[in-house]
Amino acid sequence: MEFFEVVEKRRSIRKYSDKKVPTEVMNKALDAALLAPNSSNLQTWQFHWVHSEQKKKNLAVACLSQGSAESAQELLVVSVRPSLWKKTSQDILSRGTPAGLEKLMQTYYGKLIPFLYGFQILAPFKWLIFNIVGILKPTPRKPWSLRDREEICIKSAALACQNFMLAITAQDFDTCPMEGFDESRIKKILNLKFSDRIVMVISVGERVDRGVWGERYRSPRDWFIHEI
Ligand SMILES: Cc1cc2nc3c(=O)[nH]c(=O)nc-3n(C[C@H](O)[C@H](O)[C@H](O)COP(=O)(O)O)c2cc1C
Incomplete structure:
Protein backbone atom coordinates (compact mmCIF):
# COMPACT_ATOMS: atom_id res chain seq x y z
CA MET A 1 0.00 0.00 0.00
CA GLU A 2 1.16 3.48 -0.74
CA PHE A 3 2.08 5.52 2.38
CA PHE A 4 -0.78 8.07 2.28
CA GLU A 5 -3.25 5.30 1.54
CA VAL A 6 -2.07 3.53 4.72
CA VAL A 7 -2.42 6.73 6.76
CA GLU A 8 -5.98 7.22 5.43
CA LYS A 9 -6.97 3.60 5.95
CA ARG A 10 -5.83 3.33 9.57
CA ARG A 11 -8.78 3.76 11.87
CA SER A 12 -9.28 2.90 15.51
CA ILE A 13 -11.25 -0.34 15.47
CA ARG A 14 -13.60 -1.27 18.29
CA LYS A 15 -14.73 -4.69 17.01
CA TYR A 16 -12.78 -7.33 15.12
CA SER A 17 -13.69 -10.44 13.12
CA ASP A 18 -12.56 -13.98 13.98
CA LYS A 19 -9.81 -13.89 11.34
CA LYS A 20 -6.44 -14.80 12.84
CA VAL A 21 -3.52 -12.44 12.42
CA PRO A 22 -0.57 -14.34 10.91
CA THR A 23 2.57 -14.41 13.06
CA GLU A 24 4.58 -12.88 10.19
CA VAL A 25 2.26 -9.87 10.10
CA MET A 26 2.85 -9.20 13.80
CA ASN A 27 6.58 -9.77 13.54
CA LYS A 28 6.93 -7.47 10.56
CA ALA A 29 5.05 -4.73 12.40
CA LEU A 30 7.13 -5.25 15.56
CA ASP A 31 10.30 -4.93 13.50
CA ALA A 32 8.93 -1.67 12.06
CA ALA A 33 8.22 -0.48 15.63
CA LEU A 34 11.85 -1.04 16.55
CA LEU A 35 12.92 1.22 13.68
CA ALA A 36 11.09 4.25 15.10
CA PRO A 37 13.17 7.31 15.90
CA ASN A 38 13.89 7.41 19.61
CA SER A 39 15.63 9.75 21.96
CA SER A 40 19.42 9.31 21.89
CA ASN A 41 18.76 5.82 20.45
CA LEU A 42 18.36 4.60 24.04
CA GLN A 43 15.44 2.32 23.08
CA THR A 44 13.90 2.29 26.53
CA TRP A 45 10.73 0.70 25.16
CA GLN A 46 9.34 -2.80 25.71
CA PHE A 47 6.76 -4.60 23.56
CA HIS A 48 4.77 -7.34 25.25
CA TRP A 49 3.00 -9.50 22.71
CA VAL A 50 0.64 -11.49 24.87
CA HIS A 51 0.08 -15.10 23.74
CA SER A 52 -1.45 -16.65 26.85
CA GLU A 53 -5.24 -16.84 26.44
CA GLN A 54 -5.75 -16.34 30.16
CA LYS A 55 -3.52 -13.24 30.22
CA LYS A 56 -5.34 -11.86 27.15
CA LYS A 57 -8.65 -12.23 28.98
CA ASN A 58 -7.23 -10.55 32.07
CA LEU A 59 -5.79 -7.78 29.92
CA ALA A 60 -9.13 -7.13 28.26
CA VAL A 61 -10.66 -6.71 31.71
CA ALA A 62 -7.79 -4.37 32.69
CA CYS A 63 -8.62 -2.41 29.51
CA LEU A 64 -11.99 -1.78 31.14
CA SER A 65 -13.58 -4.54 29.04
CA GLN A 66 -13.49 -2.35 25.93
CA GLY A 67 -14.88 -4.14 22.85
CA SER A 68 -11.63 -3.50 21.04
CA ALA A 69 -9.65 -5.47 23.61
CA GLU A 70 -12.26 -8.19 24.08
CA SER A 71 -12.61 -8.97 20.37
CA ALA A 72 -8.91 -8.51 19.51
CA GLN A 73 -7.05 -11.38 17.93
CA GLU A 74 -3.78 -10.06 19.34
CA LEU A 75 -2.91 -7.66 22.13
CA LEU A 76 0.33 -5.74 22.36
CA VAL A 77 1.28 -3.82 25.48
CA VAL A 78 3.88 -1.12 24.97
CA SER A 79 5.70 0.00 28.08
CA VAL A 80 8.83 1.92 28.95
CA ARG A 81 11.60 1.00 31.33
CA PRO A 82 13.67 4.19 31.74
CA SER A 83 16.52 2.36 33.49
CA LEU A 84 17.27 0.51 30.24
CA TRP A 85 19.45 3.49 29.29
CA SER A 145 13.54 14.78 37.23
CA LEU A 146 12.35 11.18 36.98
CA ARG A 147 9.15 12.55 35.44
CA ASP A 148 11.16 14.26 32.66
CA ARG A 149 13.03 11.03 32.01
CA GLU A 150 9.76 9.12 31.77
CA GLU A 151 8.34 11.74 29.40
CA ILE A 152 11.27 11.35 27.03
CA CYS A 153 10.90 7.55 27.03
CA ILE A 154 7.14 7.75 26.48
CA LYS A 155 7.50 10.10 23.48
CA SER A 156 9.80 7.65 21.74
CA ALA A 157 7.60 4.65 22.57
CA ALA A 158 4.56 6.47 21.16
CA LEU A 159 6.39 6.86 17.84
CA ALA A 160 7.08 3.13 17.89
CA CYS A 161 3.36 2.52 18.49
CA GLN A 162 2.53 4.52 15.37
CA ASN A 163 5.09 2.61 13.28
CA PHE A 164 3.54 -0.62 14.54
CA MET A 165 -0.03 0.45 13.74
CA LEU A 166 0.81 1.72 10.26
CA ALA A 167 2.74 -1.47 9.52
CA ILE A 168 -0.28 -3.55 10.56
CA THR A 169 -2.56 -1.42 8.34
CA ALA A 170 -0.14 -1.79 5.42
CA GLN A 171 -0.60 -5.56 5.76
CA ASP A 172 -4.40 -5.31 5.62
CA PHE A 173 -5.17 -5.75 9.31
CA ASP A 174 -6.33 -3.19 11.85
CA THR A 175 -5.53 -1.77 15.27
CA CYS A 176 -6.76 0.40 18.09
CA PRO A 177 -4.47 2.23 20.52
CA MET A 178 -5.85 2.25 24.06
CA GLU A 179 -4.99 4.25 27.13
CA GLY A 180 -8.29 3.48 28.80
CA PHE A 181 -6.83 0.89 31.16
CA ASP A 182 -5.86 0.16 34.73
CA GLU A 183 -2.08 0.54 34.69
CA SER A 184 -1.50 -1.20 38.03
CA ARG A 185 -3.46 -4.25 36.96
CA ILE A 186 -1.63 -4.47 33.63
CA LYS A 187 1.73 -4.24 35.38
CA LYS A 188 0.66 -7.04 37.67
CA ILE A 189 -0.51 -9.25 34.78
CA LEU A 190 2.80 -8.74 32.97
CA ASN A 191 4.91 -8.85 36.10
CA LEU A 192 6.47 -5.45 35.38
CA LYS A 193 8.55 -3.26 37.65
CA PHE A 194 7.12 -0.46 39.77
CA SER A 195 9.11 2.10 37.73
CA ASP A 196 7.84 0.80 34.35
CA ARG A 197 5.13 2.83 32.66
CA ILE A 198 2.49 1.50 30.31
CA VAL A 199 2.29 3.68 27.21
CA MET A 200 -0.48 2.02 25.22
CA VAL A 201 -2.24 -1.27 24.73
CA ILE A 202 -2.76 -1.94 21.02
CA SER A 203 -5.40 -4.38 19.86
CA VAL A 204 -4.95 -6.08 16.49
CA GLY A 205 -7.32 -7.92 14.18
CA GLU A 206 -9.47 -7.53 11.08
CA ARG A 207 -12.14 -4.84 11.27
CA VAL A 208 -15.83 -5.64 10.97
CA ASP A 209 -18.10 -2.93 9.54
CA ARG A 210 -19.52 -1.90 12.89
CA GLY A 211 -15.97 -1.82 14.30
CA VAL A 212 -15.50 1.66 12.85
CA TRP A 213 -17.40 4.34 14.71
CA GLY A 214 -18.59 6.57 11.88
CA GLU A 215 -16.85 8.82 9.42
CA ARG A 216 -13.44 10.08 10.45
CA TYR A 217 -13.66 13.57 11.89
CA ARG A 218 -11.03 16.19 12.66
CA SER A 219 -11.61 19.76 13.84
CA PRO A 220 -10.67 22.58 11.42
CA ARG A 221 -7.09 22.36 10.13
CA ASP A 222 -6.31 25.98 11.01
CA TRP A 223 -6.87 25.31 14.74
CA PHE A 224 -3.75 23.19 14.72
CA ILE A 225 -1.45 24.15 11.88
CA HIS A 226 0.32 27.47 12.28
CA GLU A 227 2.54 28.90 9.60
CA ILE A 228 4.64 31.61 11.17
C1 LIG B 1 -2.95 7.64 23.22
C2 LIG B 1 -4.28 7.18 22.68
C3 LIG B 1 -5.16 6.54 23.52
C4 LIG B 1 -6.38 6.07 23.04
N1 LIG B 1 -7.20 5.35 23.88
C5 LIG B 1 -8.31 4.79 23.37
C6 LIG B 1 -9.08 3.93 24.18
O1 LIG B 1 -8.78 3.64 25.33
N2 LIG B 1 -10.19 3.38 23.63
C7 LIG B 1 -10.57 3.63 22.33
O2 LIG B 1 -11.60 3.09 21.90
N3 LIG B 1 -9.85 4.46 21.56
C8 LIG B 1 -8.72 5.02 22.03
N4 LIG B 1 -7.94 5.80 21.23
C9 LIG B 1 -8.32 6.01 19.84
C10 LIG B 1 -8.85 7.43 19.60
O3 LIG B 1 -10.12 7.56 20.16
C11 LIG B 1 -8.85 7.67 18.08
O4 LIG B 1 -7.54 7.63 17.60
C12 LIG B 1 -9.49 9.01 17.70
O5 LIG B 1 -10.84 9.05 18.06
C13 LIG B 1 -9.37 9.27 16.19
O6 LIG B 1 -9.93 8.23 15.44
P1 LIG B 1 -9.09 7.38 14.36
O7 LIG B 1 -7.95 6.72 15.11
O8 LIG B 1 -10.05 6.35 13.80
O9 LIG B 1 -8.56 8.31 13.32
C14 LIG B 1 -6.73 6.28 21.68
C15 LIG B 1 -5.82 6.95 20.85
C16 LIG B 1 -4.61 7.36 21.34
C17 LIG B 1 -3.62 8.01 20.40
Missing part, protein backbone atom coordinates in the same frame (compact mmCIF):
# COMPACT_ATOMS: atom_id res chain seq x y z
CA LYS A 86 22.42 1.87 31.05
CA LYS A 87 22.25 -1.34 29.02
CA THR A 88 21.61 0.35 25.66
CA SER A 89 24.33 3.00 26.17
CA GLN A 90 26.83 0.25 26.87
CA ASP A 91 25.59 -1.67 23.84
CA ILE A 92 25.99 1.38 21.61
CA LEU A 93 29.53 2.01 22.85
CA SER A 94 30.51 -1.65 22.58
CA ARG A 95 29.58 -1.73 18.89
CA GLY A 96 32.50 0.46 17.98
CA THR A 97 31.91 4.08 17.08
CA PRO A 98 31.96 5.56 13.56
CA ALA A 99 35.39 6.87 12.59
CA GLY A 100 36.03 10.38 13.85
CA LEU A 101 33.16 10.23 16.36
CA GLU A 102 34.88 8.16 19.07
CA LYS A 103 35.46 11.04 21.48
CA LEU A 104 32.01 12.53 20.93
CA MET A 105 30.27 9.17 21.43
CA GLN A 106 32.32 8.40 24.57
CA THR A 107 31.43 11.79 26.05
CA TYR A 108 27.77 11.51 25.04
CA TYR A 109 27.03 7.95 26.16
CA GLY A 110 29.75 7.67 28.78
CA LYS A 111 29.23 11.02 30.55
CA LEU A 112 26.27 13.13 29.39
CA ILE A 113 23.63 10.38 29.29
CA PRO A 114 24.64 9.00 32.73
CA PHE A 115 24.47 12.55 34.12
CA LEU A 116 21.03 13.21 32.60
CA TYR A 117 19.44 9.81 33.22
CA GLY A 118 21.25 8.70 36.37
CA PHE A 119 22.22 10.42 39.63
CA GLN A 120 18.61 11.12 40.58
CA ILE A 121 19.75 12.30 43.96
CA LEU A 122 21.21 15.32 42.15
CA ALA A 123 17.85 16.28 40.59
CA PRO A 124 17.50 19.72 42.28
CA PHE A 125 21.13 20.45 41.51
CA LYS A 126 20.60 19.58 37.82
CA TRP A 127 17.56 21.86 37.71
CA LEU A 128 19.66 24.66 39.16
CA ILE A 129 22.55 24.15 36.72
CA PHE A 130 20.22 24.05 33.69
CA ASN A 131 18.44 27.21 34.75
CA ILE A 132 21.56 29.18 35.63
CA VAL A 133 23.38 28.20 32.42
CA GLY A 134 20.10 28.85 30.59
CA ILE A 135 20.25 32.54 31.53
CA LEU A 136 23.51 32.83 29.59
CA LYS A 137 22.88 30.62 26.56
CA PRO A 138 20.31 28.27 25.01
CA THR A 139 20.29 25.17 27.23
CA PRO A 140 18.13 22.05 27.30
CA ARG A 141 16.24 22.41 30.62
CA LYS A 142 15.33 18.74 30.83
CA PRO A 143 15.62 15.97 31.94
CA TRP A 144 16.32 16.75 35.55
